[in-house]
Amino acid sequence: MHPVILRNVSRTYRLGSVDVPALSDIHLEIRANCFTVICGPSGSGKTTLLNVVGCIDRPDHGEVLVAGQNVLALSDDALSDFRARNLGFIFQNFNLLQVLTAYENVEYPLLLSGMPAPQRHERVRSLLDAVGLSDKARNRPGQLSGGQRQRVAIARALAPAPTLVLADEPTANLDSQTGAGIIALMRQMQREHHVSFVFSSHDPQVQAAADDTVTICDGRITSIERLPESSGVLA
């Protein structure tokens, strides 16, 4: 089953008195357990597409199925619950809660899902261990490097065992070496947790690591390149 199916999706923003089409007639299926990157020039609609897939923006037209659910039919609260259960987010600026420790940041989505404390603590510890930050659990974001913050963000995104992780330019604020490390980590996590990752990125390193590459320009998909499932890259 495809974790994401978009049919005839359009999204227009209104800037002053002008309507600016951000997405036009998008048809897209994201494959399960894949690394999918959405690439294209600035202003092409990458982030808007990611927002629609991430259920934090609603298209004007079309149908959006995420994890088999028609998300446009959900109320705001139901959509929040849906995101908490099925989606993980990794942001360009990490977007960690500054007042919480690394441990607490990873724990937060699990609190929203109501996971019992013993399981929650076990899950957080294993994720921090997986991203190599067991010794930084008590550190706040301000005490971590950029790469470490993004690792915490990856652990947070994976905490609720989502169907899909969305990452908006996850390496844009990292140096190339750290970015490469993050990509490798995400790839590892994707395989270990059997989850689909969808990125928007300009980073050639990210594009090189992708299973599927969706190119978008002026709000329209211009090409979709998929590695064959037999390539061995897919988990």
Next chain:
Amino acid sequence: MNTVSLALHNLLRNRRRSLATLLAMVIGLCAILVFGGYSSSTIYSMQTGYVQLHGHLQIQRKNYFLDGSSNPTAYGIADYERIMEQVRRDPVLAPMLTVVTPKLQLSGIAGNFAAGVSTNVLSAGIVAPEQAQLRAWDDYGNMSYAPPIALLNTPGNAVVIGTGVARKLQLCQALNVHPCPTPSIAKNTSAAPTPDDIAALSAQEAPSASAKQSTHIEMLAATVQGAPNVVGLDVVKAENFGLKEFDDSYTMMHLAQAQRLVYGGAAPQVTAIQIQLHHTAQMAQARARLTQLLAPELQKGELEVLDYETLAPIYGQTIEFFQSVFGFIAILIGVIVLFTVGNTMGMAVVERTTEIGTLRAIGLRQGGIRRLFVTEGLVLGVAGAVLGTLIALALAALINHSGLTWTPPGYVYAYPLKVRLWGAWATLAGSAGALVLVAGLSAWWPARRAARLLIVDALRHV
């Protein structure tokens, strides 16, 4: 990591702003509580004063209070001793009583014939030891510095007069009254000349006047038969009775003397029976019992029972005044807290817009965002309430031990300046609770705004 914990973390994020907000709340609450404690103390002081003066309840002839003031001939209670005995012996009332005492109020003319002057006076005939007991009432603890009754342990013809009366009767020097300017106008122009027949009566009543010339006065009043009667009195003290109008006309003598003056050889009466209770809280019960005991007289419209609040209308007016000032201050401070917390939360929403978007993206509902910011307001409110209450209690203790005093309007003796907060749990809880409520309410609007932010806009916020 629950909402309260996260709220606390967020408040500590910008310590200076949170402290400034907290300080505004603490100062506001302190102001409300200290003023509340002061007004409460003032009201208790006044109550103490009026209960010392009037007792809690008075039995009077019907309409005496409204219509018959100082008219003992028309409004006397003839069988007052029976009524007093009935009250004292009643098994329900007896445990509540401190004093049951008669009082006779009359009006007349006081004259100093040696100086050739006289003046209209109001006079009270009292039982001095029982009045001393009345004045000893201090149910709220160290609320009064009332001086002893000057008439206590004095001869039967003793009288205490107001300092104003002493001035009018030109007794300043003899009674050591200050200030007392020498009259610059012709003798007797400010007072009625003493009629010849009254002077003759006075001469009969005061054979030893020459020996006591310096403090001897004569008191003239109408008897129940309508004839004038005069008694000679020795002034034992000139006392300041507070309000000038009162001080210029008030005198106090022993009840028996007053009764002789008004009733002569007839059966003595009084104009009021003063009843003082151990506690003001017993007043309703005591009144109900009195209504039962005096049912025949009350039903026939002969007597009525009045409380000190009716007898001293200024008491109720003062309470209303303090309540209105307290309400005004509370509203003012409430508005300040409302805007201070609202402003703090508003700034927090702007600063944390991206964080709000992140929380919403990872699945926090709109209600969760609202709850988070309102909780921050409530945490600030609770901290302000706790700190403000503790500081106000400390301030109150400091003021209470400072030894400061004040004299209420119409009084001549001072009361300790007190702020009654300890034990005023309703005031403390009400004010602190209101502060928390206002803090929560003021956070509501920014919280609502935060919850309604579009996630994509919030995430784009720089």
